[in-house]
Amino acid sequence: MNPAPSNPNSNGATTTSAGSAVGGAAPSPTFSPLYQQIKALITQSLQSGEWKPGELIPSEVELAGRYKVSQGTVRKAIDELAAEHLVVRRQGKGTFVATHNEARAHFRFLKLMPDEGVPQHFDHEYIEVKRIRAPAEVARLLDLKSGDAVVYIKRLMSDGGAPTILEELWLPGQLFKGLTAERLAEYKGPMYGLFESEFGTRMIRASEKIRAVAADAPTAQALKVPEGTPLLCADRVSFTYGDKAVELRRGLYLTSKHHYQNELS
Numbered sequence: 001m002n003p004a005p006s007n008p009n010s011n012g013a014t015t016t017s018a019g020s021a022v023g024g025a026a027p028s029p030t031f032s033p034l035y036q037q038i039k040a041l042i043t044q045s046l047q048s049g050e051w052k053p054g055e056l057i058p059s060e061v062e063l064a065g066r067y068k069v070s071q072g073t074v075r076k077a078i079d080e081l082a083a084e085h086l087v088v089r090r091q092g093k094g095t096f097v098a099t100h101n102e103a104r105a106h107f108r109f110l111k112l113m114p115d116e117g118v119p120q121h122f123d124h125e126y127i128e129v130k131r132i133r134a135p136a137e138v139a140r141l142l143d144l145k146s147g148d149a150v151v152y153i154k155r156l157m158s159d160g161g162a163p164t165i166l167e168e169l170w171l172p173g174q175l176f177k178g179l180t181a182e183r184l185a186e187y188k189g190p191m192y193g194l195f196e197s198e199f200g201t202r203m204i205r206a207s208e209k210i211r212a213v214a215a216d217a218p219t220a221q222a223l224k225v226p227e228g229t230p231l232l233c234a235d236r237v238s239f240t241y242g243d244k245a246v247e248l249r250r251g252l253y254l255t256s257k258h259h260y261q262n263e264l265s
Contacts, residue, residue: 038067039077046086046097047241053099053196057087060095086204099196112165112253113261122157122165127222129153129181131173138170141237142245149173153184156222163223164258170248175201201246206238210260213252223254232260
C-alpha cells in the first residue's frame with residue numbers, strides 16, 4: 001500500500017519504478033491514480049479499526065487536510081468505497097463506516113427473494129455447532145493448513161414457517177474462538193453483525209459458485225420435500241479486508257416460491 005505522495009504529478013497520478021531492468025531494458029513506469037492511493041489509506045484506517053463499524057468518519061475537508069490532497073480527490077476515493085459498501089453516505093449527516101447491523105445489509109449477501117411480496121428476514125434454527133479439524137478442501141479455500149481448527153455451523157432457515165434454506169458454514173477457529181451454539185442462539189441480529197461486533201471480522205466481498213442439485217435424503221428431510229427435489233446450491237467464500245478468506249458457506253435453496261436475484265452493473 002503506497003503512502004500519499006507529497007508531490008503528485010499534475011495529472012493526478014504518481015510514478016514508481018517497476019523494478020530493476022531485465023537484460024538491460026529500461027524499467028517501465030507504473031501509474032497509480034492519486035485517488036486510488038487515498039482510497040487505500042482510508043481502507044487501511046478501516047482495517048486497523050481507527051473508525052469502527054457504524055461510526056462517522058472525518059469529513060472530506062478533514063481528510064483532504066490529513067492527506068494533503070484536494071477535496072475532490074478525497075470525494076472520488078470515498079465514492080468508490082461507498083460503491084463497494086465499505087462506507088455509507090447519509091444526506092446531511094456525513095459518511096459512516098458500513099455495518100452489517102443495518103437492516104438493508106442483511107440482503108447484500110443473501111440473494112434469495114420471494115416470488116411475491118417484499119423480502120423478509122428468515123427465521124433460523126441451529127442444527128449443529130462444533131469445532132472440528134478442517135477437511136482438506138475447506139482448509140484450501142480458507143487458506144488454512146489441513147487439520148487446523150474450524151467452527152462448523154449447520155442451520156435451517158425458514159420463511160413464514162416454511163423451511164427454505166439449509167446452510168453449512170466453516171469459519172477459521174483461531175478467528176472465532178468462543179463462538180458457540182448458545183451465543184449464536186441468543187444473538188438476535190444478523191450473523192454477520194455478530195461476527196463484526198464480537199469477533200472483529202467484517203465481510204467485505206464474496207465469491208460465489210451456483211449450480212443445480214437434487215436433494216439427498218438428509219436435505220430433503222430437513223427441507224420437508226421429496227428426495228430428488230431440485231435445489232439451488234450456492235458455494236460462497238467471503239473475504240474481509242486484505243482479501244483474507246474468513247468464511248466458507250454452502251447454501252441449499254428451495255426455489256418453489258423463491259428466486260435468486262442479483263443486480264449486475
